[in-house]
Each structure stands twice: as structure tokens, then as C-alpha cells.
Amino acid sequence: MIRKLFVLFLLVIVGFFLASVVVSVPFGAEKTIVGRYYLNNTIGETGGVNAVTSIVVLYRGFDTLGEVTVLFLAATGLAAILANTRERRKKHKEKPSLIMRVGTDYLFPAAIVFGSYIFLHGHLTPGGGFPGGVVIASGFLMLFLAQWHYKADELWLKVVESLAGMTYVLIGLIGLWKLGTFLGNFLGKGTPNMLLSAGIIPLIYIVIGIKVGSEMTGLLQNLRETTENE
Amino acid sequence: MSTLVLYLALAMAILMLVGAFVVVVTKDLLVAVIASAVVDLVLAILFYILQAPDVAITQASIGAGLTTAIFVVVVRKTKRFEDD
Numbered sequence: 001m002i003r004k005l006f007v008l009f010l011l012v013i014v015g016f017f018l019a020s021v022v023v024s025v026p027f028g029a030e031k032t033i034v035g036r037y038y039l040n041n042t043i044g045e046t047g048g049v050n051a052v053t054s055i056v057v058l059y060r061g062f063d064t065l066g067e068v069t070v071l072f073l074a075a076t077g078l079a080a081i082l083a084n085t086r087e088r089r090k091k092h093k094e095k096p097s098l099i100m101r102v103g104t105d106y107l108f109p110a111a112i113v114f115g116s117y118i119f120l121h122g123h124l125t126p127g128g129g130f131p132g133g134v135v136i137a138s139g140f141l142m143l144f145l146a147q148w149h150y151k152a153d154e155l156w157l158k159v160v161e162s163l164a165g166m167t168y169v170l171i172g173l174i175g176l177w178k179l180g181t182f183l184g185n186f187l188g189k190g191t192p193n194m195l196l197s198a199g200i201i202p203l204i205y206i207v208i209g210i211k212v213g214s215e216m217t218g219l220l221q222n223l224r225e226t227t228e229n230e
Numbered sequence: 231m232s233t234l235v236l237y238l239a240l241a242m243a244i245l246m247l248v249g250a251f252v253v254v255v256t257k258d259l260l261v262a263v264i265a266s267a268v269v270d271l272v273l274a275i276l277f278y279i280l281q282a283p284d285v286a287i288t289q290a291s292i293g294a295g296l297t298t299a300i301f302v303v304v305v306r307k308t309k310r311f312e313d314d
Contacts, residue, residue, distance in 0.1 A: 052284040118287070126283035134291040141299055216296060223303045 047189025048123040048198035057201045061183035075219045104146035111139030119209030123198040129205040133212025140217040157218045164211035242272045257312045263301040270294040
């Protein structure tokens, strides 16, 4: 009873402060100086048309490296937890349906191409390395669901992922060597709106896309293996 | 933003509230996972309407796609119904 009252009390407090903010700040108004600066200057300073990816990779590139590290640690931690819970109990399993199998045959290549498109065009159109990698991993998820004998090679996943992570740091170090700043844009801006423009943004997004894709595929495969052993 | 889009956004906000309520209340964890996927998907559409397509793509692929898949697998591995 006391606990419920306390929760209600906390909710009222949070609601009060949120409501006061919503009332005083007009919705969607251009307020922040930082946001306006980014929108006005990203094309001139980075050559990337998409302001969001320019911020993520160039202005805040070091934070993104941290983000990639956090994702890597989370995947590793999950694999470590799952490694201890392998019970062997055979379960009756239904075969994947015909629609699932045939649909996956057509959708899997499309998912891979679409994921690659999302991270290759990160500096031009909405998207980037993280969603692109996840789209690729969801293609593999379909494959895991439709063909349960299929198994991605764990060693290759690990190798690809580590190489991608090292390339990210290497690109950063080349920036440090050439320009004196870690993850500095050593390739120049190029012409905006071209595929080969915006310096290191496409490079880093390709690396992130490959890394996230292989990481998530490995994670899904880990989860699936333990379910199959049940 | 035109009035039609505004009403659409309001309807989607209400749908999200209902979905979030279902997630908290239901004892069937699979229903909870599906309801949270609905919340994520509607949120992705709202992000798109509010002119944040980058966030919308990420929300749809990670929030509604991969997280839901992982949750479904975890529910399958553990148990489906919550104890009182």
C-alpha cells in the first residue's frame, strides 16, 4: 500500500515537471543555438548533405566509437551469459512453412542489398551504419527462422567484426597523424550530393554497418543455438 | 502541419498510450512483447511525421524489429505467463 502510494506520488511529481516544460516551450519551435548552427553549417564544413550523420560521425565521432564499444560489450556479455545456460532437452519442433521458406529465398538478398544501401548512402539519405547493420542482421534472422540447418560461421563473424572495429580506430589514427585530431576528416569534403563525398563519413559508416551486422548476426545465432539445445 | 496530419498524430499517440498500458497490465509476456512492438512502430511513424527520418529508420529497425525478435526468443526460452 505504502509502496503504491509512493509510486503514485513520484508519478505526480514527474508529470508536474513534464507538464510545466510542455506548457512553457512551444512545440517544434527553433530554440537551440547548437541545432541552428549544425543545420546552417554542416554542408559547408563537412560536405555531408545529411546533417544527422555528419554530427554522428564527424562532430561527435568519438562518442560514436564509444557507442560501438558499448554495443560490442553488450553482445559479448549476452554471449557470456548464454554460454552457461545450455541445457539439452529435445523439443518437438515444427518445420518452417513453405511460405516462410520461399519468402526468405526472395527477401534475404533484398534485405542484404537494402542494408548495404542504407549504410553506403548514410551521408546522402536518412540512415547510417547502425540501422543498416540491423537490417542485414534481420535478413539473417529470416534465414535462421526459415532454414534451421543453416549456421553462420562463427569464426568469420568474429574476424569480420574485429577487422571492422580495428579499421574504425585506424581511420581515427590516420586523422590524428595527418590533421592532429583523432577521427579528423583527412579526405576533404568533396562535392556535396555525390556518392563519393563528405570525406570519412561513408568509410566509417561502411565499417560500422559491417560491424553491427556481424555482431547482431552472431548475437541472434547465439540465442538460437541455446533455444535449439533446449 | 495540416489538421488531418495533426489528428492522425493524435490518434497514434493515443494508440501508443493504449499499447504501453497493455504492456504494463497484461500477464501474458508474448502479448506484452507484441504490444511494445506496436508502440515502437507507431513511434517510428510519428518520428517520420515530425521530420526525423533518421531516427524513424533506427526506431523501426532496432526498436520494432530486432528487439522484438530477441524478446520473443527470450520468452520462448523462459516462460510465457507472469506470476502474480
